[in-house]
Amino acid sequence: QSALTQPPSASGSPGQAVTISCxxxxxxxxxxxxxxxxxxxxxxxxxxxxxxxxxxxSGVPDxxxxxxxxxxxxxxxxxxxxxxxxxxxxxSFVDNSNYLVxxxxxxVTVL
Amino acid sequence: EVQxxxxxxxxxxxxxxxxxxxxxxxxxLSSHSMAWVRQAPGKxxxxxxxxxxxGDNTFYADSVKGRFTIxxxxxxxxxxxxxxxxxxxxxxxxxCAKIFYYYMDVWGKGTTVTVSS
Numbered sequence: 316q317s318a319l320t321q322p323p324s325a326s327g328s329p330g331q332a333v334t335i336s337c338x339x340x341x342x343x344x345x346x347x348x349x350x351x352x353x354x355x356x357x358x359x360x361x362x363x364x365x366x367x368x369x370x371x372x373s374g375v376p377d378x379x380x381x382x383x384x385x386x387x388x389x390x391x392x393x394x395x396x397x398x399x400x401x402x403x404x405x406x407s408f409v410d411n412s413n414y415l416v417x418x419x420x421x422x423v424t425v426l
Numbered sequence: 427e428v429q430x431x432x433x434x435x436x437x438x439x440x441x442x443x444x445x446x447x448x449x450x451x452x453x454x455l456s457s458h459s460m461a462w463v464r465q466a467p468g469k470x471x472x473x474x475x476x477x478x479x480x481g482d483n484t485f486y487a488d489s490v491k492g493r494f495t496i497x498x499x500x501x502x503x504x505x506x507x508x509x510x511x512x513x514x515x516x517x518x519x520x521x522c523a524k525i526f527y528y529y530m531d532v533w534g535k536g537t538t539v540t541v542s543s
Contacts, residue, residue, distance in 0.1 A: 347528075360521060362533070408528040415476065415485075
């Protein structure tokens with residue numbers, strides 16, 4: 316059971332954009348449009364930011380956007396703000412009994 | 427406000443057991459698949475288990491298969507995770523989450539399990 320692959324860190328200055336990649340296989344990201352992204356601040360529960368590759372839950376700013384190409388999904392945060400500094404995790408449905416898998420997480424730093 | 431509240435965590439010895447609970451409020455658990463996700467200290471999120479709305483179908487991560495059992499009592503609007511044969515590597519914060527189209531749209535604040543002698 317392999318986790319999805321994310322870069323350990325990413326950074327950008329306020330107002331800039333940062334993009335985080337999440338690479339899987341044809342059995343997860345590549346095979347289904349069930350990719351989601353979660354934001355987690357220290358000591359807090361994860362918060363859903365994107366689901367079904369591109370959709371934003373109610374209340375999530377449109378600065379957050381998702382996309383997918385082949386076996387790789389991406390989260391872009393535009394117009395970076397101080398409060399966007401957090402850990403971000405991708406997740407995907409998997410077509411076997413393992414059901415769901417997460418990426419290892421990316422720490423986003425606002426410079 | 428839609429809410430999930432976990433309980434039942436604590437200190438357990440290696441080989442020991444705990445029963446984690448998750449109580450839902452302001453929505454009916456019976457209509458939704460539910461999941462447990464854990465996070466070891468300083469580590470990332472790990473999906474642990476999922477149960478269908480009726481409880482007929484359950485899914486487990488390989489790391490817990492045969493040791494953990496997920497269940498639900500829709501009449502009590504509650505979700506459970508029986509954790510047996512605990513190992514040091516099971517030490518983590520355990521979150522319950524409501525599933526909506528294969529993503530977790532509502533999360534609890536978590537309950538901490540520490541496995542140590």
